[in-house]
Amino acid sequence: MFLAQVHVTYKPSILDPQAVAIKNAMHRLDFDQVTAVRQGKYFEITVDAPTSDAAETQIEAICDQLLANPNMETYRYEVKELANQ
C-alpha cells in the first residue's frame, strides 16, 4: 500500500482572487509582513499498487484526468509506502 500526498495549485499566471481576499484578511489581522498567499487543494490518496513506480503512474493519470485542470493548474505529489496493517 502506498500513500500519495497531492497538491494542486494554480499556475503563477492565473489570477487567484480567493488568495488575494485571504491575504487582505491577514493584513487586517495586522500580519503586515505577509507579502503573498497562494491557495491550493490537498489530497491524500491510498493506492494498492505493487511498487512505488506503479503507484506514481496511477497518481499522475488521476491528476491529469481529474484532480487538476491543465489550463490553469499544476500539481506535485509524493508517494510513500505504508507499513503493513
Added chain:
Amino acid sequence: MMKFAVVSFPGSNCDEDLYYAITDDLHEDATIVPHTATDLTEFDVILIPGGFSYGDYLRGGAIAKFAPVMSAVKAFAQAGKPVLGICNGFQILTEAGLLPGTLQHNRQMQFICEPEPLLVANNQTMFTAAFQDQQQITLPIAHGEGNYYCDAATLAKLRDRHQIAFTYQHNPNGSVSDIAGITNEAGNVLGMMPHPERAVEAIQGGTDGLLVFKSLLQAHLRTV
C-alpha cells in the same frame, strides 16, 4: 417537431427552465434526459443546463465530464449535431474538452445575478443566425465562476476562426477579451455563461434569449 434533449445531472437546476422554453415558447419537443443515458441519437439538439452538477465538487464540471451520458454527448458533437451548454453546461463542455479554455472564479469573487448587456459578436452560427450582426441584447447572468480564461494562442485561434459568439458590453467578471460565449472550431458546439432560457417571455424582462433557440430551429428546418 424538432427534438431537444435537456441533459439533467445531479445538481442541475436550469433543466426545467430549458424544457419550458422549448415546449411553451419555441413550441417544439423537449425531453429531460438523465445523466445515465447512453444513446442520444434520436435527438436533433442537446442542451446542457446550468446549475451545480455534482455540487461543483473539485471544480465546476470536473465530475460531470465523466457521467455516462457524456460519451453520447461527445459522439453527438463529433457527428456535427448541435450541442449548447449554458452556464454550468459551458463549464462542463470545457472540462470535457469539447470547447477550449476554462471558466475561473469571477475576478471579484462575487456571485453575480444581473441582466447583462451583450453583443452578438458572430451571427453566422447555427445558434445566432436569428440575431442581427453586432446586435445589442440583454440576457441574465447568474454565476460565481464565469470568468473565461484561455492562453494567448487559443485566443488568437478563437478570433481567427470567428468562434467568439457573444461578448459582454461591460465585462462583469474579468473574462478574457469580454468573452461571454464561444463555439468550437466546427461551429456546432456553443458554450455561453448568460442564460437564454431565462429570457424567453416578456414577464421575464425580455425575450432576446428565444432567438438562440429560433436560430437552432431555422438551421434544423433548412436540413429537413
